[in-house]
Amino acid sequence: MSxxxxxxxxxxxxxxLLESARARAPLGARETxxxxxxxxxxxxxxxxxxxxxxxxxxxxxxxxxxxGMSNYRGFFLPLSILFxxxxxxxxxxxxxxxxSGYFDKLLATPVSRVGLLVGALSADLVRVTAQxxxxxxxxxAVGTEIATGVLGAVVMVLVAxxxxxxxxxxxxxxxLRTADPQATKSLFDFVLPLFLVTTSxxxxxxxxxxxxxxxxxxPVTYVFRGLRSLTLTGWDAGEIGIAVATAGGLAAGALxxxxxxxxxxxx
Numbered sequence: 001m002s003x004x005x006x007x008x009x010x011x012x013x014x015x016x017l018l019e020s021a022r023a024r025a026p027l028g029a030r031e032t033x034x035x036x037x038x039x040x041x042x043x044x045x046x047x048x049x050x051x052x053x054x055x056x057x058x059x060x061x062x063x064x065x066x067x068g069m070s071n072y073r074g075f076f077l078p079l080s081i082l083f084x085x086x087x088x089x090x091x092x093x094x095x096x097x098x099x100s101g102y103f104d105k106l107l108a109t110p111v112s113r114v115g116l117l118v119g120a121l122s123a124d125l126v127r128v129t130a131q132x133x134x135x136x137x138x139x140x141a142v143g144t145e146i147a148t149g150v151l152g153a154v155v156m157v158l159v160a161x162x163x164x165x166x167x168x169x170x171x172x173x174x175x176l177r178t179a180d181p182q183a184t185k186s187l188f189d190f191v192l193p194l195f196l197v198t199t200s201x202x203x204x205x206x207x208x209x210x211x212x213x214x215x216x217x218x219p220v221t222y223v224f225r226g227l228r229s230l231t232l233t234g235w236d237a238g239e240i241g242i243a244v245a246t247a248g249g250l251a252a253g254a255l256x257x258x259x260x261x262x263x264x265x266x267x
Contacts, residue, residue: 045127049084049135053077060201069203071232073144077136078227079200081157082220084135085128085164086191090171091184094120098179098265107266117176117262121168121255128164132157145231152230159240163223163247167191169254176261194220222246 057073064072097103106116136153140146146153170191175184197211198218207215215221226243229236 045084045087045131046134048087049080049131050138052083053080053135053139056201067206071145073139073142074146074231075203075228076201077139077144077146077231078156078160078224079195080135080139081132081160081227082163082195082223084131085157085160086167086195087131087188090124090168090187091120091173091175092171092181094172095175095179095181095184098175099181103265113262113266114259117172117258120172121165121258124168124171125161125165128168129157129161132160132164147232147234148230152235155240156227156230159223159226159243159247162244162251163220166247166250166254169251169258173254173258173261176258176265194218199224219246219250 053073053076056079057076060076061072064075069075094103097106103116107113133154136157140150140153146156148155167187171184171187174187175181178184197214198221199207199215204212204215204221223243223246226236226239226241226246229239
Protein backbone atom coordinates (compact mmCIF):
# COMPACT_ATOMS: atom_id res chain seq x y z
CA MET A 1 0.00 0.00 0.00
CA SER A 2 1.41 3.42 -0.96
CA UNK A 3 2.16 6.05 1.68
CA UNK A 4 -0.28 8.43 -0.02
CA UNK A 5 -3.09 5.89 0.25
CA UNK A 6 -2.22 5.18 3.87
CA UNK A 7 -2.40 8.91 4.60
CA UNK A 8 -5.80 9.23 2.95
CA UNK A 9 -7.16 6.25 4.82
CA UNK A 10 -5.76 7.40 8.14
CA UNK A 11 -7.13 10.89 7.63
CA UNK A 12 -10.66 9.57 7.31
CA UNK A 13 -11.29 7.61 10.49
CA UNK A 14 -14.68 5.96 10.69
CA UNK A 15 -15.15 6.30 6.93
CA UNK A 16 -14.32 2.71 6.17
CA LEU A 17 -17.88 1.43 6.36
CA LEU A 18 -19.24 4.32 4.27
CA GLU A 19 -16.54 3.90 1.65
CA SER A 20 -17.17 0.16 1.63
CA ALA A 21 -20.87 0.72 0.96
CA ARG A 22 -20.11 3.19 -1.82
CA ALA A 23 -17.59 0.87 -3.45
CA ARG A 24 -19.71 -2.28 -3.17
CA ALA A 25 -22.10 -1.54 -6.05
CA PRO A 26 -19.58 -0.57 -8.77
CA LEU A 27 -17.11 -3.25 -7.74
CA GLY A 28 -19.87 -5.86 -7.62
CA ALA A 29 -21.16 -4.73 -11.02
CA ARG A 30 -17.67 -5.04 -12.45
CA GLU A 31 -17.32 -8.55 -11.04
CA THR A 32 -20.61 -9.48 -12.72
CA UNK A 33 -19.56 -7.99 -16.06
CA UNK A 34 -16.26 -9.86 -15.99
CA UNK A 35 -18.08 -13.14 -15.32
CA UNK A 36 -20.52 -12.54 -18.18
CA UNK A 37 -17.63 -11.77 -20.53
CA UNK A 38 -16.21 -15.22 -19.88
CA UNK A 39 -18.97 -17.64 -20.94
CA UNK A 40 -16.57 -20.59 -20.71
CA UNK A 41 -16.70 -20.04 -16.94
CA UNK A 42 -20.28 -19.10 -16.12
CA UNK A 43 -22.12 -21.38 -18.62
CA UNK A 44 -20.76 -24.61 -17.07
CA UNK A 45 -21.73 -23.19 -13.67
CA UNK A 46 -25.33 -23.00 -14.88
CA UNK A 47 -25.51 -26.24 -16.84
CA UNK A 48 -23.48 -28.82 -14.92
CA UNK A 49 -25.60 -28.96 -11.73
CA UNK A 50 -28.73 -29.50 -13.86
CA UNK A 51 -27.01 -32.17 -15.95
CA UNK A 52 -25.83 -33.84 -12.73
CA UNK A 53 -29.42 -33.93 -11.49
CA UNK A 54 -30.74 -35.65 -14.62
CA UNK A 55 -27.87 -38.14 -14.89
CA UNK A 56 -27.97 -39.40 -11.32
CA UNK A 57 -31.73 -39.29 -10.91
CA UNK A 58 -32.13 -41.14 -14.20
CA UNK A 59 -29.61 -43.81 -13.27
CA UNK A 60 -30.47 -44.32 -9.58
CA UNK A 61 -34.22 -43.70 -9.26
CA UNK A 62 -35.13 -47.29 -10.10
CA UNK A 63 -32.66 -48.66 -7.59
CA UNK A 64 -33.91 -46.25 -4.93
CA UNK A 65 -37.55 -47.16 -5.53
CA UNK A 66 -36.71 -50.85 -5.29
CA UNK A 67 -35.35 -50.14 -1.79
CA GLY A 68 -38.32 -48.13 -0.61
CA MET A 69 -37.41 -44.54 -1.59
CA SER A 70 -40.23 -43.21 -3.72
CA ASN A 71 -39.03 -39.62 -4.15
CA TYR A 72 -35.39 -39.92 -5.15
CA ARG A 73 -35.62 -36.68 -7.11
CA GLY A 74 -36.45 -34.86 -3.90
CA PHE A 75 -33.66 -36.71 -2.10
CA PHE A 76 -31.06 -35.82 -4.73
CA LEU A 77 -32.11 -32.23 -5.44
CA PRO A 78 -30.21 -30.73 -2.45
CA LEU A 79 -26.94 -32.15 -3.79
CA SER A 80 -27.53 -30.54 -7.19
CA ILE A 81 -28.32 -27.22 -5.53
CA LEU A 82 -25.22 -27.38 -3.32
CA PHE A 83 -23.17 -28.10 -6.43
CA UNK A 84 -24.80 -25.11 -8.13
CA UNK A 85 -23.87 -22.72 -5.32
CA UNK A 86 -20.36 -24.13 -4.86
CA UNK A 87 -19.32 -24.82 -8.42
CA UNK A 88 -17.75 -21.88 -10.02
CA UNK A 89 -15.46 -19.01 -10.52
CA UNK A 90 -15.17 -17.44 -7.08
CA UNK A 91 -11.98 -15.40 -6.92
CA UNK A 92 -10.88 -16.00 -10.52
CA UNK A 93 -11.37 -12.39 -11.58
CA UNK A 94 -9.61 -11.09 -8.47
CA UNK A 95 -6.64 -13.41 -9.06
CA UNK A 96 -6.45 -12.17 -12.65
CA UNK A 97 -6.61 -8.55 -11.44
CA UNK A 98 -3.71 -9.17 -9.05
CA UNK A 99 -1.66 -10.77 -11.82
CA SER A 100 -2.34 -7.93 -14.26
CA GLY A 101 -1.59 -5.19 -11.73
CA TYR A 102 -5.14 -3.77 -11.76
CA PHE A 103 -5.61 -4.69 -8.11
CA ASP A 104 -2.57 -2.57 -7.18
CA LYS A 105 -4.14 0.35 -9.06
CA LEU A 106 -7.26 -0.02 -6.93
CA LEU A 107 -5.08 0.02 -3.83
CA ALA A 108 -3.63 3.35 -4.99
CA THR A 109 -7.10 4.92 -4.70
CA PRO A 110 -8.92 5.95 -1.50
CA VAL A 111 -11.47 3.15 -1.98
CA SER A 112 -12.08 1.07 1.14
CA ARG A 113 -9.97 -2.10 1.23
CA VAL A 114 -12.94 -3.90 2.76
CA GLY A 115 -15.07 -2.72 -0.17
CA LEU A 116 -12.76 -4.45 -2.64
CA LEU A 117 -13.63 -7.80 -1.13
CA VAL A 118 -17.21 -7.11 -0.03
CA GLY A 119 -18.20 -5.91 -3.51
CA ALA A 120 -16.80 -9.02 -5.17
CA LEU A 121 -18.33 -11.32 -2.55
CA SER A 122 -21.73 -9.64 -2.93
CA ALA A 123 -21.70 -10.18 -6.69
CA ASP A 124 -20.68 -13.80 -6.20
CA LEU A 125 -23.47 -14.37 -3.69
CA VAL A 126 -26.00 -13.09 -6.22
CA ARG A 127 -24.47 -15.38 -8.86
CA VAL A 128 -24.61 -18.55 -6.78
CA THR A 129 -28.15 -17.80 -5.60
CA ALA A 130 -29.26 -17.42 -9.23
CA GLN A 131 -27.57 -20.73 -10.09
CA UNK A 132 -29.33 -22.45 -7.20
CA UNK A 133 -32.71 -21.01 -8.20
CA UNK A 134 -32.22 -22.17 -11.78
CA UNK A 135 -31.44 -25.71 -10.64
CA UNK A 136 -34.46 -25.82 -8.33
CA UNK A 137 -36.72 -24.37 -11.06
CA UNK A 138 -35.68 -26.97 -13.61
CA UNK A 139 -36.13 -29.76 -11.07
CA UNK A 140 -39.67 -28.58 -10.20
CA ALA A 141 -40.48 -28.14 -13.91
CA VAL A 142 -39.84 -31.85 -14.52
CA GLY A 143 -42.10 -32.89 -11.66
CA THR A 144 -39.84 -33.12 -8.60
CA GLU A 145 -41.97 -33.33 -5.48
CA ILE A 146 -41.06 -30.85 -2.75
CA ALA A 147 -42.95 -31.39 0.48
CA THR A 148 -42.87 -27.69 1.39
CA GLY A 149 -43.73 -26.43 -2.08
CA VAL A 150 -42.31 -23.42 -3.88
CA LEU A 151 -41.64 -21.52 -0.64
CA GLY A 152 -39.64 -24.47 0.65
CA ALA A 153 -37.64 -24.54 -2.57
CA VAL A 154 -36.79 -20.85 -2.14
CA VAL A 155 -35.76 -21.42 1.49
CA MET A 156 -33.65 -24.38 0.39
CA VAL A 157 -31.80 -22.22 -2.15
CA LEU A 158 -31.26 -19.43 0.38
CA VAL A 159 -29.81 -21.81 2.97
CA ALA A 160 -27.64 -23.40 0.29
CA UNK A 161 -26.47 -19.95 -0.80
CA UNK A 162 -25.11 -19.31 2.70
CA UNK A 163 -23.11 -22.51 2.24
CA UNK A 164 -22.09 -21.24 -1.21
CA UNK A 165 -20.87 -18.01 0.40
CA UNK A 166 -18.40 -20.11 2.39
CA UNK A 167 -17.04 -21.60 -0.83
CA UNK A 168 -16.89 -18.15 -2.46
CA UNK A 169 -14.97 -16.72 0.50
CA UNK A 170 -12.47 -19.58 0.29
CA UNK A 171 -12.04 -18.85 -3.41
CA UNK A 172 -11.25 -15.20 -2.75
CA UNK A 173 -8.91 -16.20 0.07
CA UNK A 174 -6.93 -18.44 -2.30
CA UNK A 175 -6.92 -15.70 -4.94
CA LEU A 176 -5.57 -13.13 -2.51
CA ARG A 177 -2.93 -15.49 -1.14
CA THR A 178 -1.67 -16.95 -4.45
CA ALA A 179 -2.66 -14.42 -7.16
CA ASP A 180 -2.99 -17.52 -9.36
CA PRO A 181 -6.25 -18.13 -11.30
CA GLN A 182 -5.39 -21.81 -11.78
CA ALA A 183 -4.83 -22.37 -8.07
CA THR A 184 -8.11 -20.57 -7.38
CA LYS A 185 -9.97 -22.65 -9.95
CA SER A 186 -8.62 -25.89 -8.46
CA LEU A 187 -10.22 -25.15 -5.08
CA PHE A 188 -13.26 -27.25 -5.93
CA ASP A 189 -11.02 -30.30 -6.41
CA PHE A 190 -10.02 -30.06 -2.76
CA VAL A 191 -13.54 -29.60 -1.38
CA LEU A 192 -15.09 -32.27 -3.63
CA PRO A 193 -14.60 -35.00 -0.97
CA LEU A 194 -16.93 -33.02 1.30
CA PHE A 195 -19.70 -33.72 -1.21
CA LEU A 196 -18.77 -37.36 -1.76
CA VAL A 197 -18.03 -38.59 1.77
CA THR A 198 -21.51 -37.82 3.05
CA THR A 199 -25.12 -38.72 2.36
CA SER A 200 -25.00 -37.44 -1.23
CA UNK A 201 -26.43 -40.56 -2.86
CA UNK A 202 -27.86 -42.63 0.00
CA UNK A 203 -29.43 -42.08 3.47
CA UNK A 204 -27.24 -42.25 6.56
CA UNK A 205 -28.81 -45.51 7.75
CA UNK A 206 -27.58 -47.32 4.65
CA UNK A 207 -23.94 -46.30 5.17
CA UNK A 208 -21.48 -48.45 7.13
CA UNK A 209 -17.90 -48.66 8.38
CA UNK A 210 -15.47 -45.80 8.04
CA UNK A 211 -17.70 -44.11 5.46
CA UNK A 212 -20.57 -43.79 7.95
CA UNK A 213 -18.20 -42.37 10.57
CA UNK A 214 -16.76 -39.85 8.10
CA UNK A 215 -20.25 -38.83 6.99
CA UNK A 216 -21.29 -38.17 10.59
CA UNK A 217 -18.25 -35.91 11.04
CA UNK A 218 -18.82 -34.10 7.75
CA PRO A 219 -20.63 -30.77 8.23
CA VAL A 220 -22.18 -31.05 4.76
CA THR A 221 -24.23 -33.99 6.07
CA TYR A 222 -26.12 -31.65 8.39
CA VAL A 223 -26.77 -29.15 5.62
CA PHE A 224 -28.18 -32.01 3.55
CA ARG A 225 -30.43 -33.08 6.42
CA GLY A 226 -32.03 -29.66 6.66
CA LEU A 227 -32.48 -29.27 2.93
CA ARG A 228 -33.91 -32.77 2.57
CA SER A 229 -36.41 -32.13 5.33
CA LEU A 230 -37.79 -29.41 3.06
CA THR A 231 -38.08 -31.74 0.07
CA LEU A 232 -39.09 -35.00 1.77
CA THR A 233 -40.90 -34.40 5.07
CA GLY A 234 -41.95 -30.77 5.57
CA TRP A 235 -41.16 -27.81 7.80
CA ASP A 236 -38.86 -29.22 10.47
CA ALA A 237 -37.56 -26.24 12.45
CA GLY A 238 -34.91 -28.32 14.22
CA GLU A 239 -33.35 -29.77 11.07
CA ILE A 240 -33.56 -26.48 9.18
CA GLY A 241 -32.03 -24.64 12.13
CA ILE A 242 -29.11 -27.07 12.25
CA ALA A 243 -28.56 -26.62 8.52
CA VAL A 244 -28.61 -22.82 8.83
CA ALA A 245 -26.24 -22.90 11.81
CA THR A 246 -23.84 -25.26 10.03
CA ALA A 247 -23.84 -23.27 6.79
CA GLY A 248 -23.52 -20.00 8.72
CA GLY A 249 -20.63 -21.31 10.79
CA LEU A 250 -18.77 -22.45 7.68
CA ALA A 251 -19.43 -19.09 6.01
CA ALA A 252 -18.22 -17.16 9.07
CA GLY A 253 -14.99 -19.16 9.21
CA ALA A 254 -14.37 -18.79 5.48
CA LEU A 255 -15.07 -15.05 5.59
CA UNK A 256 -12.58 -14.66 8.43
CA UNK A 257 -9.95 -16.37 6.27
CA UNK A 258 -10.82 -14.16 3.30
CA UNK A 259 -10.48 -10.92 5.25
CA UNK A 260 -7.23 -12.17 6.82
CA UNK A 261 -5.95 -12.85 3.30
CA UNK A 262 -7.00 -9.36 2.24
CA UNK A 263 -5.06 -7.82 5.14
CA UNK A 264 -2.02 -9.88 4.22
CA UNK A 265 -2.25 -8.74 0.60
CA UNK A 266 -2.62 -4.99 1.23
CA UNK A 267 -0.31 -4.49 4.20
